[in-house]
Every structure is written in C-alpha cells, then in structure tokens.
Amino acid sequence: MSDSNAHPDSGAPTVAATAQLSGILRRVATLGDIINRSVGEGSHPLRVQVDQFDSPVSAVIEGRRTTMFGTNSYLGLNFDPRCIASAETALRQWGTGSTASRVASGNQIGHAQLEREIAEFYGRPDAVIFSTGFMANMGAICGLAAEGDLILYDAFCHASIIDACRASGATFKPFRHNDPEDLGRMLDEATVPASRIVVVLEGLYSVWGDLGAVKDLAEVAKARGALVVVDEAHGLGLYGKHGRGVTELQGAEHLVDAVVGTFSKAVGVIGGYCVTSHPALKALRFMARAYLYTASLPPAVVASARTAIGIIGSEPELRADLWRKAEKFCAGVKGLGYSLCAEPGPVGAIKMRGLVQGIGFWRGLLERGIYVNLLVPPATPGGEVLLRFSVSAAHTDADIERFLGILSDLTVEARTA
Numbered sequence: 001m002s003d004s005n006a007h008p009d010s011g012a013p014t015v016a017a018t019a020q021l022s023g024i025l026r027r028v029a030t031l032g033d034i035i036n037r038s039v040g041e042g043s044h045p046l047r048v049q050v051d052q053f054d055s056p057v058s059a060v061i062e063g064r065r066t067t068m069f070g071t072n073s074y075l076g077l078n079f080d081p082r083c084i085a086s087a088e089t090a091l092r093q094w095g096t097g098s099t100a101s102r103v104a105s106g107n108q109i110g111h112a113q114l115e116r117e118i119a120e121f122y123g124r125p126d127a128v129i130f131s132t133g134f135m136a137n138m139g140a141i142c143g144l145a146a147e148g149d150l151i152l153y154d155a156f157c158h159a160s161i162i163d164a165c166r167a168s169g170a171t172f173k174p175f176r177h178n179d180p181e182d183l184g185r186m187l188d189e190a191t192v193p194a195s196r197i198v199v200v201l202e203g204l205y206s207v208w209g210d211l212g213a214v215k216d217l218a219e220v221a222k223a224r225g226a227l228v229v230v231d232e233a234h235g236l237g238l239y240g241k242h243g244r245g246v247t248e249l250q251g252a253e254h255l256v257d258a259v260v261g262t263f264s265k266a267v268g269v270i271g272g273y274c275v276t277s278h279p280a281l282k283a284l285r286f287m288a289r290a291y292l293y294t295a296s297l298p299p300a301v302v303a304s305a306r307t308a309i310g311i312i313g314s315e316p317e318l319r320a321d322l323w324r325k326a327e328k329f330c331a332g333v334k335g336l337g338y339s340l341c342a343e344p345g346p347v348g349a350i351k352m353r354g355l356v357q358g359i360g361f362w363r364g365l366l367e368r369g370i371y372v373n374l375l376v377p378p379a380t381p382g383g384e385v386l387l388r389f390s391v392s393a394a395h396t397d398a399d400i401e402r403f404l405g406i407l408s409d410l411t412v413e414a415r416t417a
C-alpha cells in the first residue's frame, strides 16, 4: 500500500512522514500506518461516518440508506416516542446539562429517582449511577479494591474492567474464560484472604456473543468467601424473566454482590450504574473517583433512561420480539454455511477466513446498504477476524431477509472470484 492510502481526512501521518518522527510520536504514527496498511483502499471500518439516523436501525452512510446490524439498540428504545417525550420535557425544564458533579450542584432529583428505579428493577436496596458504563466499572472496581487486595477477572473482560483493575492499585490476574476450575485454583493459591478478593466477570461477552458462566463462577467464588461483581452491560433487557440479564437467567442473583451495567445499549442513552445489596457499598459515593470527579448525567438522559427502564420492566413482549428476530437472523446465517462464535442470540459474530475475506465482506455489505462491525486482532480472542452483528427489536423481518440475501450473494461472488 502506498502513502496515498492513508485516509485523506484522517490527519494521520503517512508512512513517509512517520519515518521522520521519533519517540512517542513515531510509535503512535507507526500504529496508525499498520492499521491503514491492513485495511487498504476503500471505506475504513474505524472511520465510518453516519450522516443521518432516522430510526434505531436505519441510517444514511456515504450517501446510502443503510440498515444497521451493528448498533447496541437491542430494543429500539433510543427512538421510542415515550423516551423521546420524557427527554424533551426534561430538556425544557432542566436545560441541556447538569454542569457539575453529584457532590457539587449536579445532584438533581432525577438522579436519585433513576437510582431508586434501577435498584428496584434489580430488586436490590441500593444503586449508584455514573456518567458512562466505563466509569461505572472504574467506580465500582476502584471503589472496592485497593492496594493489598486481589482482583481475579475473566480473561475476556471488557477494557473498562481491565483499566479499572489497573487504576485500583490492587493486584489483578485473569482466569481462563468461563473456567470455574481455573478460578478455583487461583482462589486456592491466593496469598491474601478470600475476604480481600474480588472476582469480576460479564453476563454476556459481546465479541463472540457468548454467555458468562455466571452461576458456576459465582458459586466457586462465594464458596471461598470472595466478592463477585458482574458486568451486565449487554445482558440488561435481553436475558432473564425480568430483563435483568444473564445473572437472572442463570438464577445466580443471590451469589452476586454487585451488578454493573450501562444505559448506552438496550436503554438507548448513556450512563452506567452499580446495584448492590451491601450497605457497605454506599461508601462508593465517597470513594469512587469516577463518581466524585466528573459531571453528572444530563437531565434529558436521566429522564429518558427512567422511561426506558420502566418499559424494559413492564413490556416483556419487546424482549420476546427481539429473540424471535435474533433466532431468525442466526438460523439464516448458519443456513448459508457460516459458523457463529456462540449460541444464537441478539449479539454474535460470524467467523471470517482471515483479514482479506473479513474486509471484503464488510465492505461488500456496506456498499449494498448493510452495516455490521468488523472486529480484528488484537480486539478479538484467538486472533480471529469477525463480522460482529447485533439484532434489534426494531428490525423488520424484511430487514433480516435483505441481510441474508446480500450475505448469500456475497458468498456466491466470493466462491466464483
């Protein structure tokens, strides 16, 4: 690939320019070059610009009407008229932003109401909200663990969990993905008492779309007396009788000390939360820097999140509709001969045979008006190249059939190329 392959508006130095740099700038520019080189000519998976969204799954990209199979709007609530109406009302009454942290003047009645409602939704006495899901992990994990403690986390955990482990000052080690035996061994070999160990895992791992072995892992951790924190960022609204996630689905809620999650996926806005039954965790409000030292959520976001959580709790038919569509989508993909990384569900990944096929299919879909996520190493376990998809209750059957038709055409074209 020549220097001209650097995206024209990326602002990134070209390969030739990189050679002139040294130190930190050279390292950063070299990384940019590697990414540009591997992507080649054409649309760039890291720089897709959406020019317009007019439903949870319909957008305009590169001038083309595009059906989105790569958002996290699982229930379509970001365009639900009731969520929009509550946001509009709050916007007019409270203005655009909170302009301060909760501990300054940014502690509004809506924040307390949202905390009460998310705690009630989980059937727990207490909740703390944060400005993003990333910060909820930072706040919960750094609020709990400190120097001298040990955090054991699933090897597939999200970057926000790993960054939180780093920032906590505790010692942290991964256990093998979904492997209770490995976790048990690490707990037994730990040199700190179990009461100073936090085990962190996820309900749904969103790269492969596989479920966390929440119950099995939590049983192992609780049998030794460790604390258990589960991130249900992708599980909220999708799994469990009441939509509380994989922890609920597996009947493991009594084994979990704190659930962390986000309002940025099924809830359709932004923000994060930590719910717990431990009165001791009230101290998160005084200890979590990600709570103390940042502005609180804007009122319109809070209002919309409250409405969305009410809908998730009271309209299980929305979840049922999502599942019917997800099963149709996954059955169709498998029918075309592709392997999914996990059991069928609303989030999943189709395995590609390497980068060339992955980029080719990703671009082929985009050029025909379908958006999915292209995931490449090092963001993927096992160095796989994956087309990651998400299905929404807002998709129509026709959207899914169109996707399958295009995937089928691309498959035939790839075979004959």
Ligand SMILES: Cc1ncc(COP(=O)(O)O)c(C=O)c1O
Pocket (backbone or CB within 6 Å): 132, 133, 134, 135, 137, 158, 160, 202, 206, 231, 233, 234, 262, 263, 264, 270, 271, 272
């Ligand atoms: C498991 C997990 N935790 C936390 C986050 C961060 O959430 P947010 O985007 O709301 O900051 C994500 C986002 O993708 C996630 O997948």
